[in-house]
Amino acid sequence: MAKHPTPLLDQLESGPWPSFVADLKIGAENRHKNEKGLELQIPEDVIDDLLGVLELSFKDGTTHWKHGGIVGVFGYGGGVIGRYCDQPEMFPGVAHFHTMRLNQPSGLYYTAEYLEQLCDLWDFRGSGLTNMHGSTGDIVWLGTRTEQLEEIFYELTHTYNQDLGGSGSNLRTPACCLGMSRCEFACFDAQKMCTDFTNEYQDMLHRPQFPYKFKFKFDACPNGCVAALARSDFSIVGTWKDDIQIDQEAVAAYVGGEFAPNAGAHAGRDWGKFDIQAEVIDRCPTGCMSYEGGKLTIDNKECYRCMHCINVMPRALRPGKEKGASILVGAKAPILDGAQLSSLLVPFIPAEEPFDEIKEVVENIWDWWMEEGKNRERLGETMKRLGFQKMLDACGMEADARHVQEPRTNPYIFWKEDEVPGGWDRDVEEFRKHHQR
Amino acid sequence: MAFVSSGYNPDKPMSDRISDIGPRNYEEFLPPVIKKNFGKWLYHEIIEPGVLMHKAESGDEVYTVRAGTARLVTTSYIREACAIAKEYCGGHLRWTTRNNVEFMVESLEDAKKLKETLNAKTFPGGSHMFPVGGTGASISNIVHTQGWVHCHTPATDASGTVKVIMDELFEEFTSMKMPAILRIAVACCLNMCGACHCSDLAVVGYHRKPPMVDNAYLDNLCEIPLAIASCPTGALKPSKMELPDGKTVKTIAVNNDRCMYCGNCYTMCPSLPLADQEGDGIVLMVGGKVSNRISNPKFSKVAVAFIPNEPPRWPTLAKVTRKIVETYAAEAKKYERLGDWAERIGWERFFEKCELEFTHHLIDDFRDPAYFTWRQTTNFKF
Numbered sequence: 001m002a003k004h005p006t007p008l009l010d011q012l013e014s015g016p017w018p019s020f021v022a023d024l025k026i027g028a029e030n031r032h033k034n035e036k037g038l039e040l041q042i043p044e045d046v047i048d049d050l051l052g053v054l055e056l057s058f059k060d061g062t063t064h065w066k067h068g069g070i071v072g073v074f075g076y077g078g079g080v081i082g083r084y085c086d087q088p089e090m091f092p093g094v095a096h097f098h099t100m101r102l103n104q105p106s107g108l109y110y111t112a113e114y115l116e117q118l119c120d121l122w123d124f125r126g127s128g129l130t131n132m133h134g135s136t137g138d139i140v141w142l143g144t145r146t147e148q149l150e151e152i153f154y155e156l157t158h159t160y161n162q163d164l165g166g167s168g169s170n171l172r173t174p175a176c177c178l179g180m181s182r183c184e185f186a187c188f189d190a191q192k193m194c195t196d197f198t199n200e201y202q203d204m205l206h207r208p209q210f211p212y213k214f215k216f217k218f219d220a221c222p223n224g225c226v227a228a229l230a231r232s233d234f235s236i237v238g239t240w241k242d243d244i245q246i247d248q249e250a251v252a253a254y255v256g257g258e259f260a261p262n263a264g265a266h267a268g269r270d271w272g273k274f275d276i277q278a279e280v281i282d283r284c285p286t287g288c289m290s291y292e293g294g295k296l297t298i299d300n301k302e303c304y305r306c307m308h309c310i311n312v313m314p315r316a317l318r319p320g321k322e323k324g325a326s327i328l329v330g331a332k333a334p335i336l337d338g339a340q341l342s343s344l345l346v347p348f349i350p351a352e353e354p355f356d357e358i359k360e361v362v363e364n365i366w367d368w369w370m371e372e373g374k375n376r377e378r379l380g381e382t383m384k385r386l387g388f389q390k391m392l393d394a395c396g397m398e399a400d401a402r403h404v405q406e407p408r409t410n411p412y413i414f415w416k417e418d419e420v421p422g423g424w425d426r427d428v429e430e431f432r433k434h435h436q437r
Numbered sequence: 438m439a440f441v442s443s444g445y446n447p448d449k450p451m452s453d454r455i456s457d458i459g460p461r462n463y464e465e466f467l468p469p470v471i472k473k474n475f476g477k478w479l480y481h482e483i484i485e486p487g488v489l490m491h492k493a494e495s496g497d498e499v500y501t502v503r504a505g506t507a508r509l510v511t512t513s514y515i516r517e518a519c520a521i522a523k524e525y526c527g528g529h530l531r532w533t534t535r536n537n538v539e540f541m542v543e544s545l546e547d548a549k550k551l552k553e554t555l556n557a558k559t560f561p562g563g564s565h566m567f568p569v570g571g572t573g574a575s576i577s578n579i580v581h582t583q584g585w586v587h588c589h590t591p592a593t594d595a596s597g598t599v600k601v602i603m604d605e606l607f608e609e610f611t612s613m614k615m616p617a618i619l620r621i622a623v624a625c626c627l628n629m630c631g632a633c634h635c636s637d638l639a640v641v642g643y644h645r646k647p648p649m650v651d652n653a654y655l656d657n658l659c660e661i662p663l664a665i666a667s668c669p670t671g672a673l674k675p676s677k678m679e680l681p682d683g684k685t686v687k688t689i690a691v692n693n694d695r696c697m698y699c700g701n702c703y704t705m706c707p708s709l710p711l712a713d714q715e716g717d718g719i720v721l722m723v724g725g726k727v728s729n730r731i732s733n734p735k736f737s738k739v740a741v742a743f744i745p746n747e748p749p750r751w752p753t754l755a756k757v758t759r760k761i762v763e764t765y766a767a768e769a770k771k772y773e774r775l776g777d778w779a780e781r782i783g784w785e786r787f788f789e790k791c792e793l794e795f796t797h798h799l800i801d802d803f804r805d806p807a808y809f810t811w812r813q814t815t816n817f818k819f
């Protein structure tokens with residue numbers, strides 16, 4: 001028998017989409033059955049009480065979690081999100097309900113064996129509830145008590161060789177697209193770079209030392225499957241510098257209808273016969289393609305590598321061979337001064353192990369932002385406040401027309417004093433010799 | 438419930454402590470066919486909704502079957518996914534950046550069997566456990582947040598609203614009839630932990646009442662300057678006030694006319710709560726994207742200033758969402774994302790076609806950049 005009636009939540013058990021309510025109820029039941037005879041380390045009815053408190057929120061339209069919560073493990077300044085219910089007498093099972101972030105493997109590949117081991121630990125010392133995954137990428141373990149945190153951490157590190165993820169004013173858990181593991185568009189090994197950066201900057205990840213949070217994300221091409229340029233302060237996006245590789249026979253196969261456009265992504269609807277002129281040539285944003293006499297040509301100098309033609313004809317067109325990445329910086333959510341997408345900083349940079357060129361950019365930016373960034377000011381906001389030019393200086397980079405979508409329209413231009421002949425130290429008396437008062 | 442030690446010694450917390458080991462190496466977990474052909478993929482095909490095939494230079498093929506999940510899942514559910522992976526996939530599986538789960542096999546026949554098995558699994562109550570889909574020009578999973586399940590600053594629930602929208606649009610998850618992919622994201626407050634600012638359609642929890650001030654406690658619980666600095670519109674200032682018991686305390690004064698209820702001061706200061714049953718609800722945003730395909734990445738724009746919270750099934754939200762999706766699907770050209778379409782026909786036409794009321798709330802008034810969102814041209818449609 002369920003501990004609390006949940007008439008409102010029950011209505012979310014119907015409908016075709018996987019019901020979290022149905023799943024939670026099974027989880028609650030399994031804790032009561034406890035078929036493995038575990039010495040459960042947090043209340044057996046933790047899920048019943050979570051359903052209870054959620055039902056209350058559905059009834060009164062407000063959250064029932066107290067503000068904040070500061071808990072963690074020794075040696076680290078983050079990784080655990082503390083939470084306490086604001087009705088602990090009614091729902092003692094979730095009086096403490098802390099979240100632990102576990103650093104996920106790059107690309108989110110698992111073996112059943114490993115996941116089951118993690119489940120064993122979490123059933124024993126936590127609620128058995130998870131998020132697979134947090135939007136930053138972590139495996140999120142939802143709900144345990146303070147006294148279990150060190151025990152869980154001990155077991156994670158000693159038995160499973162598994163660390164926590166990040167939280168707080170530090171480097172958060174980096175994440176990447178699946179890259180070369182299963183995508184022909186990948187222009188660098190996103191998983192390798194993600195893992196390498198995560199390991200290199202462990203100290204920044206576990207011990208807050210920044211003005212505010214900082215995120216890395218790695219997309220191996222401009223399609224952006226991990227949304228790096230919207231969701232990370234430092235966005236690395238794969239690209240190429242030479243010509244798109246064209247297989248004219250395969251182009252003919254698309255034109256002839258042998259190959260489905262866009263790998264069949266629109267197969268659910270009749271869009272007519274594939275029309276290379278209308279669907280590719282005319283949609284190219286730079287107008288740099290032509291198709292004449294059965295031959296596809298690309299004026300690669302004018303291509304800005306948007307991926308459209310490659311996405312439509314993946315069997316005929318491939319990214320070039322001279323591969324690398326672009327670096328864009330500053331993306332953030334609206335708080336405080338408005339949402340930002342990342343802005344282009346480095347148009348092209350090699351992306352091979354050990355990734356030293358990219359790390360140099362990272363470290364120059366950190367040096368600058370850690371010094372100049374105000375309390376709780378994201379990199380994107382520091383860039384707005386101090387100007388893009390200041391960041392270029394900090395990185396020792398020259399301005400480039402690629403840095404802007406368009407040049408400034410206002411003429412409120414700052415000059416460096418040494419750029420102006422004679423400098424700024426002037427004597428008004430000297431001026432008056434030629435210009436009477 | 439006896440306490441069982443893991444071996445950790447609370448009297449010597451730093452002895453035998455392992456730290457800074459990071460994540461497990463992904464290479465340990467790759468299926469053999471993935472490991473063998475890593476970086477050597479030639480092309481891919483979407484065989485049918487939810488089933489992808491990747492062809493390698495070696496001639497090897499890997500078939501991927503993608504299934505939706507609720508993201509908030511129990512260990513029981515993860516174990517179920519593991520059991521399937523053990524039966525069909527040599528014990529390998531992965532998750533996607535939109536919280537779908539993917540199973541990989543090496544033949545089309547196995548993939549079809551797997552799809553059937555996955556589609557047949559249901560929860561008590563009838564919902565699918567692993568509905569197969571989310572590929573191609575479809576509506577894949579909804580990237581979402583904590584909501585009333587775990588966060589203290591939400592203005593709506595995440596798991597609930599997501600379930601409602603995905604039920605409403607389920608047919609679009611399992612088919613590929615859209616002009617382009619249509620990404621939906623939910624965030625339960627405007628911290629937007631996830632993907633709301635750059636999605637085709639974004640649901641954002643919103644407050645409509647300024648914070649209450651817990652004067653008696655504020656100075657004890659908050660760093661007042663931090664709370665003051667947290668306000669994007671400068672609505673807060675330090676003040677003093679006399680409590681009913683005659684004691685004078687330092688506190689914060691809220692200028693209600695300047696407050697736009699973002700909740701950021703509450704994030705900083707526990708004594709400024711603002712959640713409210715009638716006040717809170719949803720802002721609907723549309724037209725964002727993150728890919729660079731054809732057009733540049735775009736922010737989503739506010740299309741509906743307020744939809745009330747109506748737990749448990751949010752019928753107004755479901756209805757408005759469906760109307761926008763259907764209008765876009767009927768009107769947009771092939772490959773056009775929702776934002777591409779709205780910009781081409783003009784926002785005045787978007788509102789007309791989607792039958793959405795345009796109210797004063799939708800006109801930007803946040804600082805200098807607001808000006809650039811007004812219309813400095815005579816090019817408009819009647």
Ligand code: HEM
Pocket residue numbers: 081101133134135136137138140165173215231232332333335583587588589590628629630631632704
């Ligand atoms: C108030 C308490 C908050 C809670 C409980 C919370 C919770 C979370 C969680 C669980 C995640 C996913 C984390 C992961 O995958 O490791 C997340 C991501 C995120 N949070 Fe929060 N958050 C809070 C406050 C904030 C604030 C104040 C901001 C910004 C002003 C913010 C912005 C974000 C963003 C942008 C992401 C997504 C990042 C990405 O996509 O990589 N959150 N949050």
Ligand code: HEM
Pocket residue numbers: 178182183184185223224225226227311481533534535536537571572577578580620632727728730
């Ligand atoms: C070989 C080709 C590709 C592979 C292997 C690939 C792989 C993936 C995977 C596994 C996901 C997570 C999907 C999900 O959970 O539903 C994803 C998401 C995504 N993909 Fe791709 N993709 C490919 C091509 C593309 C193309 C052509 C585009 C755009 C035109 C694209 C844009 C995206 C976007 C925007 C997401 C959403 C990610 C998110 O919201 O978290 N991808 N991709």
Ligand code: HEM
Pocket residue numbers: 409410411
């Ligand atoms: C973004 C900046 C600027 C904008 C948008 C702008 C715009 C305009 C416009 C609209 C006019 C026509 C005014 C009228 O006929 O009543 C004008 C005239 C004029 N502007 Fe500017 N202006 C800008 C910057 C400047 C600067 C920096 C200067 C001088 C250093 C300048 C000097 C003049 C002069 C001399 C005229 C009169 C031209 C004439 O009557 O033929 N403007 N400007």
Ligand code: HEM
Pocket residue numbers: 224225226227228230231232331332333334339340534620621622628629631632633634635636637638639722723724725726727728736737738
């Ligand atoms: C005005 C605010 C925002 C709107 C309207 C918005 C809208 C969207 C939309 C429509 C998408 C889906 C894009 C696609 O799939 O191509 C998206 C994606 C995303 N957004 Fe936002 N967003 C906003 C703010 C933010 C903020 C503040 C962050 C993080 C700090 C963020 C992080 C992301 C991420 C990581 C994605 C990945 C989406 C994907 O992979 O598809 N967004 N956003």
Ligand code: SF4
Pocket residue numbers: 177178179183184185186187219220221222223224225226
């Ligand atoms: S971002 Fe590009 S390389 Fe990475 S998975 Fe997506 S399409 Fe492939």
Ligand code: SF4
Pocket residue numbers: 283284285286287288289298302303304305306307308309310731
């Ligand atoms: S990648 Fe984009 S810009 Fe380049 S040729 Fe193809 S469609 Fe044109």
Ligand code: SF4
Pocket residue numbers: 582583584588589590591592624625626627628629630
């Ligand atoms: S979006 Fe807001 S309410 Fe939702 S989890 Fe993030 S901080 Fe909490």
Ligand code: SF4
Pocket residue numbers: 647648667668669670671672673691695696697698699700701702703
């Ligand atoms: S809710 Fe936002 S706008 Fe209102 S006072 Fe607080 S910080 Fe300022």
